[in-house]
Amino acid sequence: CADMVYSKLTGEGPYFDSRVVYVSETGPKGRRIKRLAIMDQDGENHRFLTNGQAIALTPRLSPDQRSIVYMSYLNDRPAIYVYDLASGRQRLLVGNTDLTFAPRVSPDSRWVLFSMARSSNTDIYRVPLSGGTPQRLTTSTAIDTGGTYSPDGSRIAFESDRSGTQQLYVMNADGSQQQRISFGSGRYATPVWSPRGDLIAYTKIGGSFRIGVMSPAGGNEKLLTDGSQDEGPSWSPNGRVLMFFRSSGGGSGKADLWSVDLTGVNVRRVPTVLDGSDPAWGPLRP
Structure with missing residues (x-):
């Protein structure tokens, strides 16, 4: 199969x-x-999962491939839902009076990280995927959002403007030992940890939006794309390719999915039935 050929030629996982x-x-x-x-x-093998009557944003596939967490709107306010792939049923996970957004599932598929704006203070929380009471992980007065787990679930990368500009940070999974890892010019957003644990991908904002990677300890920053509106990276299962979306210029609102490998050379458009954004690459099928 294609995966076996790829692995033999490259020495990389499929x-x-x-x-x-x-x-x-x-x-x-x-x-x-x-x-x-x-x-x-x-x-x-494309198929639509929702009918479009309610807007859907930032979907993430759970590692066990049973659920999709995503943001939609409840009474005109952002809320987080879970879509069950086997049944097609959707249920509200978090969302009432507070704004909730940016969900991400833990590697063991037990927890969902998300951001919640409460009393004009946006922090990162976690909640069981099965439902329950959210637990607050960050307590700064800044905007903390975009949490993403390391592959072993022990750490979380996130973005915060606590320094005065949007930067990347890492912390332990319980919220302790928070430290900044990005120090370049411009702003950093949408961090996502590689399945191998060796890199964190992000959107670099500074006159344009570009996809980059860096070490989880900070440093070794490398920009992979040179489009003007590239954002929202998601890792392939082998941690060597990134999918992202590229918005068209001219204010059309159109966007397409693209992929790039870690050399930054092999950039290609990913075919979709209609326009596409917010890709979330799932693990290999069992």
């Missing part, structure tokens, strides 16, 4: 037998219909 969840988009800017969709990593 990624072809994997799926991608993303937001499928259509319609004019300002009235975009955004619904959940899933497909194979090459664009085959």
